Amino acid sequence: MSARFGVYFHIPYCLQRCTYCDFATFVHTEIKPPEFYVERVKKEIFQKRQLFPARPVDTIYFGGGTPSLIPAHLIVELISELAKFGYTTGPSTEITIEINPATVDEKKLEIYLKAGVNRFSVGAQTFSDRLLKMVHREHNAEQTLQTLDLLRRYNLNFSFDVLFALPTQTIDELRYDVSVAVELGSKHISPYCLTVPEGHPLSKNRPLDEEQLHMFDQIHSELLKKNFQQYEISNYALPGFESQHNLLYWTDAEYWGLGLSSHSYSKSSPWGSRFWNLSNFDLYTAQADRALEISQLSEYDSKQIENLSKAQSLTDYCYTSLRLNSGLSVENLVQKFGPKTLDLVLEASSALRSKGLIDYDGRNFKLSRAGQMISNQVFEKFTFFDSDLG
Numbered sequence: 001m002s003a004r005f006g007v008y009f010h011i012p013y014c015l016q017r018c019t020y021c022d023f024a025t026f027v028h029t030e031i032k033p034p035e036f037y038v039e040r041v042k043k044e045i046f047q048k049r050q051l052f053p054a055r056p057v058d059t060i061y062f063g064g065g066t067p068s069l070i071p072a073h074l075i076v077e078l079i080s081e082l083a084k085f086g087y088t089t090g091p092s093t094e095i096t097i098e099i100n101p102a103t104v105d106e107k108k109l110e111i112y113l114k115a116g117v118n119r120f121s122v123g124a125q126t127f128s129d130r131l132l133k134m135v136h137r138e139h140n141a142e143q144t145l146q147t148l149d150l151l152r153r154y155n156l157n158f159s160f161d162v163l164f165a166l167p168t169q170t171i172d173e174l175r176y177d178v179s180v181a182v183e184l185g186s187k188h189i190s191p192y193c194l195t196v197p198e199g200h201p202l203s204k205n206r207p208l209d210e211e212q213l214h215m216f217d218q219i220h221s222e223l224l225k226k227n228f229q230q231y232e233i234s235n236y237a238l239p240g241f242e243s244q245h246n247l248l249y250w251t252d253a254e255y256w257g258l259g260l261s262s263h264s265y266s267k268s269s270p271w272g273s274r275f276w277n278l279s280n281f282d283l284y285t286a287q288a289d290r291a292l293e294i295s296q297l298s299e300y301d302s303k304q305i306e307n308l309s310k311a312q313s314l315t316d317y318c319y320t321s322l323r324l325n326s327g328l329s330v331e332n333l334v335q336k337f338g339p340k341t342l343d344l345v346l347e348a349s350s351a352l353r354s355k356g357l358i359d360y361d362g363r364n365f366k367l368s369r370a371g372q373m374i375s376n377q378v379f380e381k382f383t384f385f386d387s388d389l390g
């Protein structure tokens with residue numbers, strides 16, 4: 001089997017800015033139009049294509065922002081531009097687009113489907129109009145219902161984002177959100193716990209930490225009752241509907257991020273390299289306009305690339321694989337980093353295992369349910385330094 005490979009396109013246009021959002025996105029009327037932007041992204045494909053020599057693509061993901069807001073033919077153009085340079089897609093390629101309620105109609109849907117889009121991620125968050133208004137979402141619950149109805153009529157594979165621990169949100173409201181999302185045919189659910197910095201307007205009147213854990217636990221048990229399986233800390237799917245694109249991120253596969261603020265991962269340097277695009281719209285588009293072809297990573301702007309050391313690579317590997325319910329496989333760990341690293345991971349996990357936060361059966365390290373609830377604290381223990389590796 002050839003190594004898996006995915007492409008991410010960032011589409012930074014939104015109808016409005018939600019109060020909690022920290023992504024590189026803009027109100028669509030406040031930046032240059034999508035036609036202008038997409039032309040720069042096409043240039044970027046041309047300029048950087050040698051960093052990921054042409055190959056079939058396993059997954060494409062249009063994220064944002066609100067990709068469904070821009071004219072659908074621009075989405076098609078980006079898929080065609082990839083194909084033009086040998087990044088081919090076929091029936092087994094998972095092509096996902098994030099859509100927001102009230103931004104898709106039958107006409108758009110038909111254009112997506114014809115281009116091979118076969119997965120839809122619905123940014124609906126909640127069915128409570130009160131909460132939607134509070135966080136400055138543009139749509140209401142009725143529009144979400146209409147969008148889900150449209151997807152169902154076409155018998156499509158769709159995922160649903162649930163936002164929880166919002167100020168004043170009750171557990172009953174959350175349970176209702178999850179049950180309606182499931183009843184209406186979601187094959188995949190991603191619950192997100194609201195994250196805002198201290199002092200943010202939405203940081204007041206939120207459920208307390210303990211209540212937040214209880215909310216997460218409620219979502220978990222509701223979904224398991226409905227035959228969903230948790231495959232990653234914050235992702236649940238009916239069997240066979242796991243997001244192949246997200247799995248790439250967590251299983252050490254290469255991915256190419258195109259567009260504003262996108263991140264890429266290449267394995268062409270000894271321990272892998274991460275590189276990224278600028279988050280400022282004018283600077284990103286100017287860079288795409290100016291740039292020449294890049295034939296290897298050493299030509300990449302040094303402020304936008306990090307070549308990983310073995311210790312950094314091991315740290316990343318532990319963080320990402322422990323996010324998955326399948327856990328960190330000893331066989332894969334030893335194959336990539338050598339047998340001595342098993343001792344390091346055993347040592348790093350020792351106290352966590354005695355506290356019941358990590359389970360280890362001799363073949364895989366896995367977060368226990370308790371470990372998942374405080375995963376960031378657990379991951380910290382798997383931070384390695386070059387001195388650790390001798």
Ligand SMILES: C[S@@+](CC[C@H](N)C(=O)[O-])C[C@H]1O[C@@H](n2cnc3c(N)ncnc32)[C@H](O)[C@@H]1O
Nearest residue numbers: 020021023064065066098123161192193194195
């Ligand atoms: C970047 S958004 C893009 C999708 C779409 N524009 C939307 O808002 O639904 C992807 C998901 O991230 C989640 N998200 C964004 N900001 C967040 C925050 N501050 N805390 C928790 N989740 C957040 C939302 O649930 C959203 O569906």
Ligand code: SF4
Nearest residue numbers: 014017018021064065
């Ligand atoms: S619609 Fe999504 S990407 Fe746009 S501002 Fe709201 S949360 Fe952010």
